[in-house]
Amino acid sequence: MDLKKTNAPVNTITYDRNQIDEPTENxxxxxxxxxxxxxxxxxxxxxxxxxxxEEFATYNDSLEEIFENKEQIEVSKFYEKLPKPHALAVQEWLTDKIYFRNTEEDNQ
Structure with a gap:
Protein backbone atom coordinates (compact mmCIF):
# COMPACT_ATOMS: atom_id res chain seq x y z
CA MET A 1 0.00 0.00 0.00
CA ASP A 2 1.39 3.38 -0.98
CA LEU A 3 0.49 5.71 1.84
CA LYS A 4 1.84 8.82 0.12
CA LYS A 5 -0.69 8.57 -2.72
CA THR A 6 -3.84 8.22 -0.64
CA ASN A 7 -6.45 10.92 -0.83
CA ALA A 8 -8.28 9.91 2.33
CA PRO A 9 -9.16 12.79 4.62
CA VAL A 10 -7.00 13.44 7.67
CA ASN A 11 -9.86 15.08 9.57
CA THR A 12 -13.23 13.61 10.44
CA ILE A 13 -15.88 14.08 7.78
CA THR A 14 -19.51 13.05 7.40
CA TYR A 15 -20.38 10.47 4.77
CA ASP A 16 -23.68 9.85 3.04
CA ARG A 17 -25.20 6.76 4.62
CA ASN A 18 -26.70 5.71 1.29
CA GLN A 19 -23.27 5.61 -0.34
CA ILE A 20 -21.88 3.49 2.49
CA ASP A 21 -24.60 0.84 2.43
CA GLU A 22 -25.22 0.82 -1.34
CA PRO A 23 -23.03 -2.25 -2.20
CA THR A 24 -24.48 -4.49 0.52
CA GLU A 25 -27.88 -2.83 1.12
CA ASN A 26 -27.17 -3.22 4.84
CA GLU A 54 14.33 -0.92 13.62
CA GLU A 55 16.66 0.33 10.87
CA PHE A 56 17.66 3.29 13.04
CA ALA A 57 17.64 1.52 16.40
CA THR A 58 20.74 1.64 18.55
CA TYR A 59 21.14 -0.82 21.34
CA ASN A 60 22.94 0.46 24.42
CA ASP A 61 23.39 -1.30 27.70
CA SER A 62 23.36 1.82 29.84
CA LEU A 63 20.43 4.13 30.30
CA GLU A 64 22.71 7.16 30.57
CA GLU A 65 23.61 7.06 26.88
CA ILE A 66 20.11 7.62 25.54
CA PHE A 67 20.03 10.30 22.85
CA GLU A 68 17.67 11.59 20.20
CA ASN A 69 17.74 9.79 16.91
CA LYS A 70 16.59 12.33 14.33
CA GLU A 71 15.79 9.70 11.71
CA GLN A 72 13.41 7.92 14.07
CA ILE A 73 11.72 11.20 14.92
CA GLU A 74 11.21 12.04 11.23
CA VAL A 75 9.77 8.60 10.48
CA SER A 76 7.43 8.88 13.47
CA LYS A 77 6.24 12.33 12.40
CA PHE A 78 5.48 11.04 8.90
CA TYR A 79 3.30 8.24 10.27
CA GLU A 80 1.55 10.58 12.71
CA LYS A 81 0.44 12.81 9.82
CA LEU A 82 -1.11 9.95 7.83
CA PRO A 83 -4.87 9.47 7.65
CA LYS A 84 -6.21 7.03 10.21
CA PRO A 85 -6.82 3.41 9.10
CA HIS A 86 -10.60 3.79 9.28
CA ALA A 87 -10.45 6.81 6.93
CA LEU A 88 -8.34 4.81 4.48
CA ALA A 89 -10.78 1.88 4.69
CA VAL A 90 -13.81 4.09 4.06
CA GLN A 91 -12.05 5.68 1.09
CA GLU A 92 -11.30 2.22 -0.34
CA TRP A 93 -14.91 1.18 0.24
CA LEU A 94 -16.32 4.20 -1.56
CA THR A 95 -14.01 3.67 -4.55
CA ASP A 96 -14.86 -0.08 -4.78
CA LYS A 97 -11.35 -1.26 -3.92
CA ILE A 98 -12.51 -3.70 -1.23
CA TYR A 99 -13.53 -7.18 -2.32
CA PHE A 100 -16.18 -8.84 -0.20
CA ARG A 101 -18.56 -11.76 -0.52
CA ASN A 102 -21.36 -13.19 1.54
CA THR A 103 -20.51 -16.76 2.52
CA GLU A 104 -24.14 -17.54 3.46
CA GLU A 105 -25.19 -16.95 -0.15
CA ASP A 106 -22.34 -19.17 -1.38
CA ASN A 107 -23.55 -22.11 0.74
CA GLN A 108 -27.12 -21.99 -0.61
Whole structure:
Protein backbone atom coordinates (compact mmCIF):
# COMPACT_ATOMS: atom_id res chain seq x y z
CA MET A 1 0.00 0.00 0.00
CA ASP A 2 1.39 3.38 -0.98
CA LEU A 3 0.49 5.71 1.84
CA LYS A 4 1.84 8.82 0.12
CA LYS A 5 -0.69 8.57 -2.72
CA THR A 6 -3.84 8.22 -0.64
CA ASN A 7 -6.45 10.92 -0.83
CA ALA A 8 -8.28 9.91 2.33
CA PRO A 9 -9.16 12.79 4.62
CA VAL A 10 -7.00 13.44 7.67
CA ASN A 11 -9.86 15.08 9.57
CA THR A 12 -13.23 13.61 10.44
CA ILE A 13 -15.88 14.08 7.78
CA THR A 14 -19.51 13.05 7.40
CA TYR A 15 -20.38 10.47 4.77
CA ASP A 16 -23.68 9.85 3.04
CA ARG A 17 -25.20 6.76 4.62
CA ASN A 18 -26.70 5.71 1.29
CA GLN A 19 -23.27 5.61 -0.34
CA ILE A 20 -21.88 3.49 2.49
CA ASP A 21 -24.60 0.84 2.43
CA GLU A 22 -25.22 0.82 -1.34
CA PRO A 23 -23.03 -2.25 -2.20
CA THR A 24 -24.48 -4.49 0.52
CA GLU A 25 -27.88 -2.83 1.12
CA ASN A 26 -27.17 -3.22 4.84
CA UNK A 27 -25.41 -0.49 6.82
CA UNK A 28 -24.25 -2.88 9.54
CA UNK A 29 -22.70 -5.30 7.08
CA UNK A 30 -20.95 -2.43 5.29
CA UNK A 31 -19.55 -1.06 8.53
CA UNK A 32 -18.38 -4.53 9.52
CA UNK A 33 -16.51 -4.93 6.23
CA UNK A 34 -14.96 -1.47 6.57
CA UNK A 35 -13.91 -2.23 10.15
CA UNK A 36 -12.20 -5.47 9.14
CA UNK A 37 -10.33 -3.66 6.37
CA UNK A 38 -9.32 -0.90 8.80
CA UNK A 39 -7.82 -3.57 11.08
CA UNK A 40 -5.84 -4.97 8.14
CA UNK A 41 -4.58 -1.51 7.19
CA UNK A 42 -3.63 -0.77 10.79
CA UNK A 43 -1.63 -4.01 10.99
CA UNK A 44 0.18 -3.21 7.73
CA UNK A 45 1.05 0.32 8.85
CA UNK A 46 2.20 -0.85 12.26
CA UNK A 47 4.46 -3.53 10.76
CA UNK A 48 5.91 -1.05 8.28
CA UNK A 49 6.58 1.52 11.02
CA UNK A 50 8.28 -1.01 13.28
CA UNK A 51 10.47 -2.20 10.40
CA UNK A 52 11.53 1.34 9.57
CA UNK A 53 12.24 2.23 13.20
CA GLU A 54 14.33 -0.92 13.62
CA GLU A 55 16.66 0.33 10.87
CA PHE A 56 17.66 3.29 13.04
CA ALA A 57 17.64 1.52 16.40
CA THR A 58 20.74 1.64 18.55
CA TYR A 59 21.14 -0.82 21.34
CA ASN A 60 22.94 0.46 24.42
CA ASP A 61 23.39 -1.30 27.70
CA SER A 62 23.36 1.82 29.84
CA LEU A 63 20.43 4.13 30.30
CA GLU A 64 22.71 7.16 30.57
CA GLU A 65 23.61 7.06 26.88
CA ILE A 66 20.11 7.62 25.54
CA PHE A 67 20.03 10.30 22.85
CA GLU A 68 17.67 11.59 20.20
CA ASN A 69 17.74 9.79 16.91
CA LYS A 70 16.59 12.33 14.33
CA GLU A 71 15.79 9.70 11.71
CA GLN A 72 13.41 7.92 14.07
CA ILE A 73 11.72 11.20 14.92
CA GLU A 74 11.21 12.04 11.23
CA VAL A 75 9.77 8.60 10.48
CA SER A 76 7.43 8.88 13.47
CA LYS A 77 6.24 12.33 12.40
CA PHE A 78 5.48 11.04 8.90
CA TYR A 79 3.30 8.24 10.27
CA GLU A 80 1.55 10.58 12.71
CA LYS A 81 0.44 12.81 9.82
CA LEU A 82 -1.11 9.95 7.83
CA PRO A 83 -4.87 9.47 7.65
CA LYS A 84 -6.21 7.03 10.21
CA PRO A 85 -6.82 3.41 9.10
CA HIS A 86 -10.60 3.79 9.28
CA ALA A 87 -10.45 6.81 6.93
CA LEU A 88 -8.34 4.81 4.48
CA ALA A 89 -10.78 1.88 4.69
CA VAL A 90 -13.81 4.09 4.06
CA GLN A 91 -12.05 5.68 1.09
CA GLU A 92 -11.30 2.22 -0.34
CA TRP A 93 -14.91 1.18 0.24
CA LEU A 94 -16.32 4.20 -1.56
CA THR A 95 -14.01 3.67 -4.55
CA ASP A 96 -14.86 -0.08 -4.78
CA LYS A 97 -11.35 -1.26 -3.92
CA ILE A 98 -12.51 -3.70 -1.23
CA TYR A 99 -13.53 -7.18 -2.32
CA PHE A 100 -16.18 -8.84 -0.20
CA ARG A 101 -18.56 -11.76 -0.52
CA ASN A 102 -21.36 -13.19 1.54
CA THR A 103 -20.51 -16.76 2.52
CA GLU A 104 -24.14 -17.54 3.46
CA GLU A 105 -25.19 -16.95 -0.15
CA ASP A 106 -22.34 -19.17 -1.38
CA ASN A 107 -23.55 -22.11 0.74
CA GLN A 108 -27.12 -21.99 -0.61
Missing amino acids: IYESISIIAKRAEQINTEIKKELIDKL
